[in-house]
Amino acid sequence: RSVDLGYEPFIEKDKKPLFGEVLRHSLCKESRLRAWCKGTRTYETVVQRKIATSLPQILSLCCSCAGERFEKDRLPIWRTKPSKNGGLWLPEMIEIQLEHDGNVVVRELQGEEWIAFQGESSLPPAVSEKLINESSEGPRKVKYRLTSVLSYIRDDKASSNSEKQSCEGHHVLQVRVPHRYKKRALHRQYEETNKIVLAKEASEKESSGVNDDNDCDSIKWTLTANTNKKVFEKRCEHLKSQLNSLLSTNNDSESDWVIVNGFVVAKTKAEDARDFSSPFKEPCLVTYSAVDKSDDTVEADNRIVNPSEEVFKEIVPVGILDTRSISTGQAPQVPKVREIISEKDLARRPWLATKSPCLPNAGELIAFDAEFVQVQDEESVLTDSGSKVTVREARNALARISLIDCSNDNVLVDDYILPREPVVDYLTRFSGIVAKDLHPKQSPHHLVTMRSAYLKLRLMVERGCIFVGHGLGQDFLMVNLFVPPSQIIDTVEIFHKDRMRYISLRFLANYLLGTDMQQDTHDSIEDATTAFQIYRKALEFKANGTFDKVLNDIYEFGQKTDWKLGVEESS
Numbered sequence: 001r002s003v004d005l006g007y008e009p010f011i012e013k014d015k016k017p018l019f020g021e022v023l024r025h026s027l028c029k030e031s032r033l034r035a036w037c038k039g040t041r042t043y044e045t046v047v048q049r050k051i052a053t054s055l056p057q058i059l060s061l062c063c064s065c066a067g068e069r070f071e072k073d074r075l076p077i078w079r080t081k082p083s084k085n086g087g088l089w090l091p092e093m094i095e096i097q098l099e100h101d102g103n104v105v106v107r108e109l110q111g112e113e114w115i116a117f118q119g120e121s122s123l124p125p126a127v128s129e130k131l132i133n134e135s136s137e138g139p140r141k142v143k144y145r146l147t148s149v150l151s152y153i154r155d156d157k158a159s160s161n162s163e164k165q166s167c168e169g170h171h172v173l174q175v176r177v178p179h180r181y182k183k184r185a186l187h188r189q190y191e192e193t194n195k196i197v198l199a200k201e202a203s204e205k206e207s208s209g210v211n212d213d214n215d216c217d218s219i220k221w222t223l224t225a226n227t228n229k230k231v232f233e234k235r236c237e238h239l240k241s242q243l244n245s246l247l248s249t250n251n252d253s254e255s256d257w258v259i260v261n262g263f264v265v266a267k268t269k270a271e272d273a274r275d276f277s278s279p280f281k282e283p284c285l286v287t288y289s290a291v292d293k294s295d296d297t298v299e300a301d302n303r304i305v306n307p308s309e310e311v312f313k314e315i316v317p318v319g320i321l322d323t324r325s326i327s328t329g330q331a332p333q334v335p336k337v338r339e340i341i342s343e344k345d346l347a348r349r350p351w352l353a354t355k356s357p358c359l360p361n362a363g364e365l366i367a368f369d370a371e372f373v374q375v376q377d378e379e380s381v382l383t384d385s386g387s388k389v390t391v392r393e394a395r396n397a398l399a400r401i402s403l404i405d406c407s408n409d410n411v412l413v414d415d416y417i418l419p420r421e422p423v424v425d426y427l428t429r430f431s432g433i434v435a436k437d438l439h440p441k442q443s444p445h446h447l448v449t450m451r452s453a454y455l456k457l458r459l460m461v462e463r464g465c466i467f468v469g470h471g472l473g474q475d476f477l478m479v480n481l482f483v484p485p486s487q488i489i490d491t492v493e494i495f496h497k498d499r500m501r502y503i504s505l506r507f508l509a510n511y512l513l514g515t516d517m518q519q520d521t522h523d524s525i526e527d528a529t530t531a532f533q534i535y536r537k538a539l540e541f542k543a544n545g546t547f548d549k550v551l552n553d554i555y556e557f558g559q560k561t562d563w564k565l566g567v568e569e570s571s
Contacts, residue, residue, distance in 0.1 A: 002060040002285070003027065011073045016080040019091055020108040020117040023061070027052060027096070027104045028119075051102050055142045057290050059096075063283040066152045078276045078283055090146070090274040094288060097141040144288035148175040149273040154280045155392065168392075171284065173260040174273035182256070183246050190239040192484050193232050200229040263477060316459040318359065323452045326418055327443035333411075362464025365406035365489070367528035368457075370475045372396040373433055374425035397421070398479055399433045401453050402524035403460065406468065406532050414525060416445040417453050432522045457481055470505040470531040491534045500555060505530060507563060511554055512537045 006026045010017040030049045037044040065074035081087045093109035105118040154169045259268040276283055324331050360366050376395035380388050397420070403413040416437050426433045436442050460467070461483050468489045469475065476483050492502050509517050509530045517530055541547035 002062040004062045004064050007065070007074050007077060010077065016077050018108065018115065018117070019089055020094065020106040020115060022077070023094070023096075024104055024106040024117045024119070026061075027106070052098055052104065055096055055098065055140065055290070058147075059144055059288040059290075061286045061288070063286060066282040066284050075276075075282060081277065088271065088274040089276070090149075090283075090286065092146045092270060092274065093143065095141070095143045099140075142290045145291045146176070146270070146274070146286070147289045148173065148285075148287045149283065150174075150285040151276075152282045152284050154282065169280075170262065174268055175258060175260065176255045176270070177258055178255040179246060183243065186239055186243050186246070188484075190236060190243065192486050193235050193239065195486050197229060197232045197236060200232065204229075263480075316455050316462060318459065320452060320455045320459060321359075321413065323448050323456075325443075325446045325448065326440050327445070327447040330446070332413070332415075332446050359412070359463065360405055360407070360460070360465045364465055365468050365532070366412065366460060366465045367402075367404040367406055367532040368467045368469045368472065368475070369402050369524040369528035369531065370398060370479065371400040371431035371433055371522060371524050372478060373399040373419065373423045373427055373431060373438070375419065375421050375423055377424050396427075396478060397423075398450060398453060399426075399431060399438060400524050401457065401479075402528050403456070404525065404528050404532070409529075411525065413456050414446065415448045415453050415456070416443060417450050418447055420450060430522055432524075454479065454481065461487065468532045468535050469528060470508075470534075489535055491531050491538070494535070494538050495551060495554065497551060497555060501563075503554065503558065504563075505534075507558065508534050508554070511557065512550075 003023075003026055005022055006029045007022060009025060010022065028049070030047055033046055033048060034043045035046040036042075063078070064070075065078060078089055080089045091108040091110065095107040095114070097105040097107075099105065103118065105116060107114045107116045109115075151172050151174070152169055153172050257268045257270050257273060259266055259272075275281075322331055373396065374394055375397045376392070378390060378394040379392040380390045383389055398417050399419070400416050401413060402411065404410065405412050416433075418440055419438055423435075423438070426435060426438075428434055437445055438447065440447065457479060458481065461481070464487065466487050466489055467483060468491070470491045472483075472488055472490045472492075476488075491505070491508065495503055495508055505527060506517055509515050512534055513530070515530075517526055538547065541550050
């Protein structure tokens with residue numbers, strides 16, 4: 001649970017408090033309320049106080065000061081510039097000590113000096129004596145280091161447009177990333193890219209008539225895009241050089257700060273995360289992690305609990321697929337039972353034994369498509385020259401996901417997502433979604449939360465399934481889900497020539513399958529199924545050696561028809 005910071009005793013004072021003072025007050029904060037007393041048979045004032053008996057590994061602090069109503073009292077405290085501590089109010093290192101009588105001592109590091117904040121215990125003697133006599137579990141003195149800062153960026157104060165009066169904005173996360181995390185990420189990227197290089201080599205050997213049983217048995221390759229093998233080889237070399245550079249330092253205790261601003265991730269500094277002097281930046285949530293003397297391991301009960309590879313191997317429980325609908329209260333239809341996992345696969349990947357046999361396994365194909373609605377309109381202004389300048393971009397939210405098992409055409413998931421913010425445009429022409437579909441009481445569909453939908457997709461990623469679809473890169477970007485390139489088969493990339501336009505799913509379906517889809521509105525199940533059928537066509541063309549000719553014919557025909565195949569002419 002988070003600790004809500006309290007500022008009440010410091011608001012009226014001329015001298016602004018330091019961070020340690022506010023934190024100590026928040027940990028010992030008392031509240032007064034009226035309660036019925038049986039002795040006097042009247043309502044009496046009761047003092048209520050929470051007593052900490054142990055300290056957590058991760059300390060989460062809710063700043064409780066973002067917004068216009070706190071501009072005059074709470075926010076100025078965060079914008080105070082102490083003479084020490086680098087001129088920043090938020091310290092990078094703190095220490096908390098719980099005394100046996102219920103008192104709390106907080107220390108913060110200012111420059112090279114530790115400043116302590118303590119006071120006398122306000123507990124009655126009987127309560128203090130009981131705390132001293134009873135032994136409590138967990139550490140009672142822990143040193144913490146700042147690990148992340150979540151801030152709210154006010155668009156009205158960040159923008160130079162004087163006409164903009166709204167108080168809307170967005171959140172920005174600044175987080176400390178240890179080098180051991182970076183090594184792990186680079187190593188995984190290298191492994192995935194190297195798999196593609198090996199798959200390309202196996203494809204070249206097969207097309208040239210060279211059959212290497214060892215390569216064919218160890219690599220299961222699929223057609224994903226017409227990208228040259230040299231591109232992936234250069235990527236492997238670049239990743240390997242970065243890994244060697246990090247391994248040469250051999251210091252996992254070092255770390256870098258990164259800023260996550262929407263879909264943009266960039267390097268930053270700890271000082272920037274701690275600085276709230278800018279009027280458009282307001283603190284929301286701050287987290288500290290416990291550290292020991294070596295400054296790279298978490299300290300709690302004398303146990304080292306550094307994040308390890310095992311943390312990332314935990315899978316989402318299969319039971320997430322049984323989430324009941326918010327609108328109807330019914331569970332989703334269970335897909336037909338598939339064949340039990342083979343003994344050969346179980347011997348190579350024993351962790352598959354914990355997975356449901358009615359779901360696709362690693363390396364198997366699932367067709368995927370998603371639909372979106374608009375939750376924020378685009379705002380733009382015209383300059384004196386008549387050019388358009390976008391002040392705020394339009395923003396979409398996930399509204400529907402569909403997953404289909406390509407081995408038997410079973411619909412694994414077809415969920416509508418309850419919006420977390422007001423919808424300004426349902427984009428019905430492109431999404432097929434209407435207001436009733438997402439209503440928590442009126443929707444006839446299987447309506448779930450965004451979290452449930454995300455976990456269902458995450459489950460399929462962790463199982464190693466390969467997603468087949470059209471324009472998956474944009475879909476996964478909107479869902480905010482990372483899927484390894486080896487688990488993506490995107491028909492928009494397969495049927496694409498360099499320096500040429502991307503071809504729509506409807507055009508490909510009309511030309512290759514002879515069907516005119518999406519005549520009225522989009523349907524994610526139809527789109528996912530069609531994308532898989534187009535992928536099968538690509539495999540056929542590759543097998544008989546006509547893929548390049550077909551691709552050239554598609555572009556030639558599209559240019560002749562102005563890419564309007566299957567579109568009704570307006571009267």
